[in-house]
Amino acid sequence: MKSGVILISGRGSNMRSIVEARTGLEVRAVISNRPEAQGLEWARSQGIAAVAIDHKAHATREAFDAALAAEIDRHSPDLILLAGFMRILTPAFMTRYPRRILNIHPSLLPSFPGLHTHRRALDAGVKVHGCTVHVVTSALDAGPIVAQEAVPVMAGDTEESLAARVLEAEHRIYPQAVRWFLEGRVEFLPGDIVQVRAATS
Numbered sequence: 001m002k003s004g005v006i007l008i009s010g011r012g013s014n015m016r017s018i019v020e021a022r023t024g025l026e027v028r029a030v031i032s033n034r035p036e037a038q039g040l041e042w043a044r045s046q047g048i049a050a051v052a053i054d055h056k057a058h059a060t061r062e063a064f065d066a067a068l069a070a071e072i073d074r075h076s077p078d079l080i081l082l083a084g085f086m087r088i089l090t091p092a093f094m095t096r097y098p099r100r101i102l103n104i105h106p107s108l109l110p111s112f113p114g115l116h117t118h119r120r121a122l123d124a125g126v127k128v129h130g131c132t133v134h135v136v137t138s139a140l141d142a143g144p145i146v147a148q149e150a151v152p153v154m155a156g157d158t159e160e161s162l163a164a165r166v167l168e169a170e171h172r173i174y175p176q177a178v179r180w181f182l183e184g185r186v187e188f189l190p191g192d193i194v195q196v197r198a199a200t201s
């Protein structure tokens with residue numbers, strides 16, 4: 001069985017969607033950089049090891065990432081899943097886990113990397129928006145795309161209504177992408193393009 005750790009910073013609804021989807025991933029730990037993250041409590045209630053490593057207790061990004069890596073390595077995960085994890089990781093951290101870190105981003109990348117994606121989508125007047133699961137590299141929100149789902153932008157949408165529609169899609173595609181990894185269907189083509197092979201029956 002393949003294993004993973006999930007990194008969160010807050011609510012943890014994506015973490016929950018992955019655990020509840022029963023993808024076959026053994027979730028060995030949930031780690032948050034914020035001790036008060038709501039998701040930690042839920043993970044504990046499921047019997048999953050839930051650990052806080054407070055980034056504020058570390059003087060530098062490097063020191064925090066080293067502490068994070070030490071905790072991750074105690075669990076020897078195959079995959080590291082960022083799920084609403086609001087910290088920029090150092091290049092040294094990324095190179096330690098090549099092609100093993102995934103992230104969910106609330107936009108159709110390469111549109112709207114960074115923060116406030118729903119506000120920016122509304123301001124740009126786009127008619128479709130959505131979310132992306134991608135492999136994490138040192139380029140912010142720009143690693144190889146594994147899965148995407150588009151949602152319509154409706155007349156009268158607010159940042160909140162659009163975020164809620166996108167979040168439902170996030171909860172579908174993140175567990176799906178994890179399944180693809182577990183099934184060994186994710187292939188890296190030249191140029192670091194991800195191709196997902198069809199399932200063999």
Ligand code: GRF
Pocket residue numbers: 008009010011012013014015083084085104105106167170
């Ligand atoms: C999600 O929209 C995720 O895409 C973004 O932050 C939000 C986290 O939500 N990076 P949750 O903590 O998974 O509920």
